[in-house]
Amino acid sequence: MTQELETYTGAKLRIHNITAKAALKFESKAWVLKKRVEQRLEATQMEFLRHLLGITKLDKEKDQCIRQKTGAQNIVKEIKQYQEKWLQHVQRMDTNRLPKQALKYKPKGRRNIGRPRKRWRDQLHLEDQGTGNTPVPSGT
Numbered sequence: 001m002t003q004e005l006e007t008y009t010g011a012k013l014r015i016h017n018i019t020a021k022a023a024l025k026f027e028s029k030a031w032v033l034k035k036r037v038e039q040r041l042e043a044t045q046m047e048f049l050r051h052l053l054g055i056t057k058l059d060k061e062k063d064q065c066i067r068q069k070t071g072a073q074n075i076v077k078e079i080k081q082y083q084e085k086w087l088q089h090v091q092r093m094d095t096n097r098l099p100k101q102a103l104k105y106k107p108k109g110r111r112n113i114g115r116p117r118k119r120w121r122d123q124l125h126l127e128d129q130g131t132g133n134t135p136v137p138s139g140t
Helices: 002-025 034-054 063-070 073-092 098-104
Strands: none
Touching: 002 034, 002 073, 034 063, 034 073, 073 098
């Protein structure tokens, strides 16, 4: 009986990896991940994994225990790794390619008054303090 349950759970997990995770990560290479978005992505993933295992929030299982049971990685970490791979891919491109030009683009003029909005290049810590150089991030 338990082997059938494990096979059934394994099949559901494969479906999750193919469909739900792909939908969560769709076009995430250009996202600016804010804290609220990260929290919502993690909550969505955990909701699916809890449902997959038949666990409710009332069971008070920790997220790490659920991830360990399913072998799932944190979706936010996966997206950040995907973004770093995309950045490395763009940096290898020829300089005449549009993604490379967009990465190197520095607009003229001033930014709006107030707290600056978080940019993709800020998120990946591309700019050195004050120099404006764009080093390759330390990859995983």
